[in-house]
Amino acid sequence: MSDMDDMDDGSGIIKKFMFLNRKAPHGTVYALEGLEVVLITAAFDQDVSLVFTDDGVYQLMKGIDTKGIEVKDFSKTYRALEGYDIEKLYVDRTSLDARGLTEDDLIVDVTVLADDEMANLMAEQDVVISF
Amino acid sequence: MQFGILVNEGPYNHQASDSAYLFARAAIEKGHKIPRIFFYHDGVNNSTRMAEPPQDDRNVTTRWSKLAQDHGIDLVVCVAAALRRGIKDELLAPGFRISGLGQLVEMGIQYDRLVTFGD
Structure with a gap:
């Protein structure tokens, strides 16, 4: 990740990017490769939010082995993520409830x-990318 | 309006790249601009000129190449996703190039809309 500092598209524009994580962490590659995009977007100094919904809530579960x-x-x-100034993490309550999870499991x-x-x-976002 | 398109699935296995192509064509016909299309996840498999689908089926890769040539579209394949799947420069069909994820982020920053086609 050393190539990610000081990235800039030259426009000085800061947009609100939301990444919608919908899939379980394993079974498909979406979560892993999705995280790469999140980190690069933060390196461009964009306003990044992460949402975990559907099986995506499993990405944050404790005790993954x-x-x-x-x-x-x-x-x-x-x-x-905090080290990349990515601090806006949101989880969908309906998805947690449906899987018998609470915040303490994350x-x-x-x-x-x-x-x-x-x-x-x-609705507030400029760009929503779904993985 | 300027649209960026993100294609996250491979050809033939999934309809996402067909839908992305049809969307791109329709948007251009309506007078919109599509400066760049980005291929990620298994979407990188859209770029290989080694694919030889049966004669009676569409050829997804050559279709992308023609669209790019006709309308000056930059077809960008993610380098990390490509290397993971064995897609190299020497395998690329005309109009495709390999570059980094920064190219995708730029699309989000610079264009009016970024539209994802995936599962």
Whole structure:
């Protein structure tokens, strides 16, 4: 990640980027490759929000152990997001409830939002990218 | 209006790249501009000139190349996603180039809309 400092498109424009994480952390590559885009966007000094919804809430679950499926465990990256000035993490309450999870099951501090609050937050964004 | 397009799925396996192509064509026909299309995840598989679909099927890759040539569209394939899947410079069809994710972020910053086609 050393190539990510001081990226700039030269325009000085700062837009609100929302990344919508909808998939479980493993089983498909979307969560892993999605995180790469999040980090690069932050390196461009954009206003980044992360939303975890549907099975995406599992990305933040404590106690992930990938030894049995022999794939990389990237869950510690979520803890490092603060170091990239990515501090707006939102989780959809309906998705948590549907999976029997609470904030205490998650590895990072998040803001839990109701459906209407989530809809309002989305409406404020300039760019929404869904993984 | 300027549209950026993000294609997240490979050809034939998933309709996302067909939909992205049809959207791009329709937007251009309506007078909109599509300066760049970015290929990510398995979407990078849209770029290989090694693909040989059956004669009676559409050729997704050559279709992208023609659209790019006709309308000056920059077809960008993510380098990290490409390397992971064996897509190299020497395999690229005309109009495609390999570059970094910064090219995708720039689309979000500079264009009026960024439209994602994926699963």
